[in-house]
Amino acid sequence: MLTIEPFSIYIMICVLAPLLGAFTLLFLFIFEKRIDLLEQHTREIALERELQTALYNQLNSEIQPHFFFNTLNSILSLARLDRKTELIRSIETLSKLLKFKYQTNNSVITIEDELTYTGYYLEIQKTRFRDRLQFQITTDPNVKQAVIIPFLIQTFVENAFKHAFEKHIGDASLKIDVKKIEKEVHVTVWNNSFESQVEIPTEGGLGLENIAKRLELLFPNEYTKVDFKNSVNETTVLAIFPFVIKSDKLGG
Structure with missing residues (x-):
């Protein structure tokens, strides 16, 4: 015959067991939903990165035809004159420029390579503008591999x-300055202008706006910024x- 104390324990077990089971099932359900949400969030992040990469590569590819068109246009002006x-020298420089460009498929390059690439363009323009063009490049040695x-x-x-x-006849002065300030x-x-430019030249999204978007994606x-000032x-x-050093961003 059961005494009152064991019987009370038995009743408590009978009452609490279903509740414990229900709480356990509820916990498992919540845990499973949490895992599903985490997996979904992970997939969304991966998808967003893929979309950002695709957009970045698209913006990067858009700027190239724009550049080549203007370079060829500069060479064409030499042929017309x-x-x-100078035309032969410019074509030789363009061939070096093209060779340099297609040696890598990376979506980012070092500042040193970018300056080399820009230097080829300036060589072509120097041939075209002769003594009218003067340019100066100042680079902090610490940023060359960034x-x-x-x-x-x-x-x-x-x-x-x-x-x-x-657009205007006169001396053309250009200065390029690349430096590191703290962690940036x-x-x-800088260039001398002959009239005030009312708007930032975007070239339909292929100029400064393109650069601002690519910096945000990269x-x-x-913090990134593209600022335009003129007078x-x-x-x-x-x-x-x-x-960011190249090895840190590209993994070596």
Whole structure:
């Protein structure tokens, strides 16, 4: 015969067992839903990265035809002026430029490579503008192996020619300055202007706007900036982005 105490324990077990079972099932259900949400979030992050990569590569590829068209247009002007010696030299420089470009398929390059690439473009323009063009490049040695998006400096330089030097006769002065300030890279391109440019030259999204988008995609959740200032006598374009060594960003 059961006493009152064992009987009370028996009743408690009978009452609590279903509740414990229900709580256990509820916990498992919540845990399973949590796992599903985490997996979904992980998939969404992966998908977002894929979309960002695709968009970045698209923006990167869009700027290249724009650059090559303007370079070929510069060479064509030499042919029209029958400047054969300079034309041959420009074509040789363009071939070096093309060879340099297609040696790598990386979506980012070092600042040193970007300056080399830009230097080829300036060689072509120097042949075209002769003594009228004067340019100066100042680079902090500490930033040469830092990463940069392709055509950033190139686009700044090209805008100076398209929106200033090619429109007016006169001395064409250009300065490129690349330096490290704390944990950031500051790229500044200055040129003398002949008239105030009312709007930032975007070239339908292929200029400064393109660069701003690519910097945001390459350095998500980090500070980046593309700034444009102009007056009657000068134009300055500034890009700011994190200082990252190539081995850190590209894995070697």
